[in-house]
Structure formats: structure tokens, C-alpha cells
Amino acid sequence: MRLTVRTNLAMRALMFCAINADRTVRKSEIAEACNSSENHLGVVINMLGQTGFIETARGRNGGIRLKVSPEALSVGQVFRVFEANVPFAECFAGSDNHCPLTASCRLRGQLSKALEAFYGALDDVTLADLVQGNSGLRTLLELEQR
Known part of the structure; x- marks a missing residue:
């Protein structure tokens, strides 16, 4: 099994937001810290916003922040949203299933x-399980230290 890049970026963005929970973060800050293109990250942020995991604000002081507390957001929820349209095998592909078996x-x-x-x-x-007490992740993602 292999996760899509979108799912991986979604988790990186959510961890970034959780580490920097006391502020609104910018897409460019997440992209730089998570080694991602802003364009690809923009699609992920849009999906995270549509599903209610984050809130977004446009404009000069805009950015994103968690809408759900880290304790209430399960990794399974996020994976289901981002992996739902990716069939695990051909037989899961509905009308695109051409397996003879x-x-x-x-x-x-x-x-x-x-x-x-x-x-x-x-x-x-x-x-919360992923970020709390994780000093290594905090060092990598916390904006004040960057």
C-alpha cells in the first residue's frame, strides 16, 4: 500500500498547524517547512478547508489554522477523506474495474x-498523539525557531 502525495501533504500541513496552534500560518510557510510546492499544497489546503479540518482566511493577514482540536482529529478521518477516491485495487474501481476474475x-x-x-x-x-511531546517535530516545524 502506498499513500497519495495529497494525504501525506495533508498530514504535514495539519501537524504544522498543530505545532503552531497559537497563530495563523501561511501556505508558503508550510510549503517551505514541508518541502512542497505551494500549488500542490493549495489543493490540499482547499480540501482540508472543505472538510472542516482547518479554517482559512484570505487577504493580507490571511492564512490557515486548525478548526478542530488536535485531540479530536483522528488520522483515520483524514486518510479516509484523501484516500476515498483512490481505489486500492482495480476491483474497487467501480465502472473502471475490468478484472476478469x-x-x-x-x-x-x-x-x-x-x-x-x-x-x-x-x-x-x-x-495530538503525533505532535504533543514531540520535540523533534517541534524543532522542525515551529515558526518561532525557524
């Missing part, structure tokens, strides 16, 4: 169970 294959059911176990494990991890 679909009618008799039992693998899809087992893969479904495995994916639910994967997401279930991530449901138990919050954004």
Missing part, C-alpha cells in the same frame, strides 16, 4: 477487511 474472486473481501483494519488502527491515533 471479479465474479469469482474472494480476494476483494479480504482486502476490504484489511483496509478497514488499517483505517481502524489510524482512527485510534489523533493529531
Whole structure:
């Protein structure tokens, strides 16, 4: 299994916001710290805003900040949003499924169970679990120290 770049960037952006929770952060600050293009990050930020994970403000003093507390935001929630439209295997692709084994294959059911176990494990991890007490991450992402 491999995560999409969008999911990876979403988690980086959320961790950046959580580390810098006392201020509104700019997309350019996140892009620099997380080694991302601002354009790609813009798409991710838009999705994070639409799903209610962050709030955004435009203009000179604009930027983003968490809308949900880190303790209430599970990693599983974020992954489900960003990975939902990416089929794990061809047989999960709906009308784009052209696998000749679909009618008799039992693998899809087992893969479904495995994916639910994967997401279930991530449901138990919050954004707070990733950032609180993580001095290494704080050193890398905290704006006052940069």
C-alpha cells in the first residue's frame, strides 16, 4: 500500500498547524517547512478547508489554522477523506474495474477487511498523539525557531 502525495501533504500541513496552534500560518510557510510546492499544497489546503479540518482566511493577514482540536482529529478521518477516491485495487474501481476474475474472486473481501483494519488502527491515533511531546517535530516545524 502506498499513500497519495495529497494525504501525506495533508498530514504535514495539519501537524504544522498543530505545532503552531497559537497563530495563523501561511501556505508558503508550510510549503517551505514541508518541502512542497505551494500549488500542490493549495489543493490540499482547499480540501482540508472543505472538510472542516482547518479554517482559512484570505487577504493580507490571511492564512490557515486548525478548526478542530488536535485531540479530536483522528488520522483515520483524514486518510479516509484523501484516500476515498483512490481505489486500492482495480476491483474497487467501480465502472473502471475490468478484472476478469471479479465474479469469482474472494480476494476483494479480504482486502476490504484489511483496509478497514488499517483505517481502524489510524482512527485510534489523533493529531495530538503525533505532535504533543514531540520535540523533534517541534524543532522542525515551529515558526518561532525557524
